[in-house]
Amino acid sequence: MATILIIDDEKEMRELLRLYLEPEGFTCIEADDGEAGLAEFGRRHIDLILLDIMMPKLDGYRFCMHVRERSQVPIIFLTARSDEWDRVYGLKIGADDYIVKPFSPNEVVARVHAVLRRTKGTDATSQYEAGSIVVDEKARKVTVNGKPVVLTLKEFELLVLFLKHRGQVFTREQLLDRVWGIHYVGSTRTVDTHIKTLRIKLGEAGQLIQTVWGVGYKFDETI
């Protein structure tokens, strides 16, 4: 689940947010000003930042600007007044949303979910290659030897997962978790069917998806 960095100089505010978010399964990390926040941000992987504007030392604007020099991590501003947002927005420092204090638990949780959902897969290059297979994740296009191949949703996501973790063996359960989602219920044999169709559609290159007997499947360019 996602890790959220909460930056606010008020301890009560940080704890309130943590109280809302942790039951949802988010991991929360706190920092009491911009400098501490930057330190935490450098130290570990952060999926989203909740950021107060008014803070000692390094304020929210400047913090955001520093972070934006090296990352497109989603940032939600916490503002006391909505016209503070005008400034954030007008300055185009790349904030993703804002929440005006005081806020309700639902609002915070909803905004966090919404921002994570819409920023998912927005950054970085999205092109993967393996042998004759070329996958463009953003465009959701696949070619084999330059010829386009049309994949269904599940086939595509399986292939992307394999390409992102070449050589790693996945059990059927792991594939179901990561492509279908953790709430999937049903037969693990479903995976087999999708592997089958994927192999057929990839043609020759389909052999790169290898069966690991008694375990699961892996994508491997070597034998």
Next chain:
Amino acid sequence: MATILIIDDEKEMRELLRLYLEPEGFTCIEADDGEAGLAEFGRRHIDLILLDIMMPKLDGYRFCMHVRERSQVPIIFLTARSDEWDRVYGLKIGADDYIVKPFSPNEVVARVHAVLRRTKGTDATSQYEAGSIVVDEKARKVTVNGKPVVLTLKEFELLVLFLKHRGQVFTREQLLDRVWGIHYVGSTRTVDTHIKTLRIKLGEAGQLIQTVWGVGYKFDETI
């Protein structure tokens, strides 16, 4: 020759700049704060702005942000300390250069020439083409095979977004975020209806808006 708007609260500074620039053939207009500057900017055609950061009423940051809402006119900031520039640059408010006070006549003239040279023709027409579709964003006009097509607001903005990111797949939520705004509440199926009408209005070319089953839509000239 070019017209330059000088905005600074110190009369001596404005006159100094004018003294440097007029011999070079530039026409200079003065304003003593951001508000007066905006008024001048609205009143006549300006080719470049020399802008002090520290000013009463409307400071340089805010002035710049206002101007950028409606114009890409080149702006050169005048700063007393170089770390003020860090802020301007980091905030990405679209400044073109900066000059640290005190400055030499040569420096000012050289920077102004350089910026004008560099930005010349940048104002470009905002024209996009794809197949038989031609979109003029500024004029908000669309033609297909040379024939004008009348689009509604949402249809137009969808089309422009698609053209700006050809090939990229957008989920319905992403489209709602970027065309309707991040705080839109309502059915995601609304998107479908607008896609439908847009496709119909574009005729043959409507096929370029492709459905990506289980994900969303993309604009793609290839298959």
Next chain:
DNA sequence: CAATAATTTCACAAAGTTATCACAATGATT
């Protein structure tokens, strides 16, 4: 304030995808 246009919602039809099953084929074990 009426008229018009634009947008959203809804319900149903159409299209496409996915899950499951049964049986065949294959690999491992004795």
Next chain:
DNA sequence: AATCATTGTGATAACTTTGTGAAATTATTG
């Protein structure tokens, strides 16, 4: 070689998503 477990495969029913026309709602314009 025989047995058992696992994997491959084709068919199809169940399900999800998308397209579409019409109605309801909202916004804009004269």
